[in-house]
Amino acid sequence: MKVLAIDPSFTNTGWCIARYDLAERSVDILEGGLISTEKAAVKTIRRSSDDLRRAKEISRALSKRAEQVDMVFAEIPTGTQSARASWALGIALGCLANVALRSPMIEITPTMTKLAATGRKDATKEEIITWAIAKYPHLPWIKGRKGISPRNEHMADSVGVLHAGFDHEDFWEYCAIFAKARR
Numbered sequence: 001m002k003v004l005a006i007d008p009s010f011t012n013t014g015w016c017i018a019r020y021d022l023a024e025r026s027v028d029i030l031e032g033g034l035i036s037t038e039k040a041a042v043k044t045i046r047r048s049s050d051d052l053r054r055a056k057e058i059s060r061a062l063s064k065r066a067e068q069v070d071m072v073f074a075e076i077p078t079g080t081q082s083a084r085a086s087w088a089l090g091i092a093l094g095c096l097a098n099v100a101l102r103s104p105m106i107e108i109t110p111t112m113t114k115l116a117a118t119g120r121k122d123a124t125k126e127e128i129i130t131w132a133i134a135k136y137p138h139l140p141w142i143k144g145r146k147g148i149s150p151r152n153e154h155m156a157d158s159v160g161v162l163h164a165g166f167d168h169e170d171f172w173e174y175c176a177i178f179a180k181a182r183r
Contacts, residue, residue, distance in 0.1 A: 001178060002030075002069040004103070006062065007075060007113075007154045008096055009021030010088035011021035013058055015065060016139070018162055023173055027166065032139045032155050034138050035061045051091060058095045063102060071174060072105040073165030075157060076115055098135075106171055108164045114168055117160035125153045132156035 001022060007014040016032030037054035066072055074096050080086045099105065114123040117131045129152045133141055136159060142149040165171055 001071065001175070003162065003165065004062075004065050004069040004072045005158045005165060006072065006074040006096065006099070007161055008058075008074065008092040009154060009159035010037065010054065010091050012056075012151065012154045013062070013092070013095075014156070014158035015062070016155065016158045016162055017069060020166065022179065027162070029136050029139065029162070032088060032136075032158060034142070034155055035152070048173070051087070055091045055095060058092075059098045062095055062099050063074075066099045066103045069103060070178065071165075071171075072099055072103045072162050073108055073109060073168075074099070074105055074173075075108045075161045078110065101157075104174060106165050106174075108161045108168070112164040112168075113157055113160040114138050116164035117156075125150070128160055129153060129156040132159040135159065 001020045003020055004016050005016050005018070013035040014032070015035065016029050018027050020027055025146045035058055037057050040050045040053070076096070077089050077092055082087050096105070111121045114121050114128065117123060117128045129148065129150070132139075133148060133152070133156070139155065139159075141155070142151045144150070
């Protein structure tokens with residue numbers, strides 16, 4: 001079974017695709033990456049038009065990856081501290097909704113991601129990045145001037161989302177249906 005795990009964001013969306021062996025209960029992450037969008041440099045473009053362009057980029061990239069898998073795990077963003085952040089959260093949710101129309105999706109909370117990655121619900125971004133890189137060093141991690149870049153946060157979170165999804169009871173119910181359908 002192939003699974004896409006997503007940590008959505010308007011600026012940097014982390015993702016990974018893994019193969020899960022149901023018999024062995026083993027995970028093999030095949031690929032991962034970051035979908036980055038930036039504001040247009042040209043000031044003459046309306047912000048809402050630019051936001052639509054960016055949303056299309058994210059949606060197109062996620063949909064392309066969702067076509068390759070049997071199921072999707074997605075961290076559902078919660079809460080914001082500003083109107084602009086609320087706007088960006090809405091766009092990220094819209095991109096996820098587009099993917100959910102094409103593939104079965106299990107919703108993961110940020111706390112579930114932290115628990116799956118570190119065993120603690122108060123894990124820091126740095127701890128999750130360190131865990132993910134140690135577990136899957138073959139992924140295309142971003143290097144910074146001082147070693148590993150904080151931009152790895154979103155791909156690392158997608159790895160945590162993946163592991164949280166495998167712990168989710170809905171995943172095991174889906175697996176039972178998937179196994180029956182394959183017989």
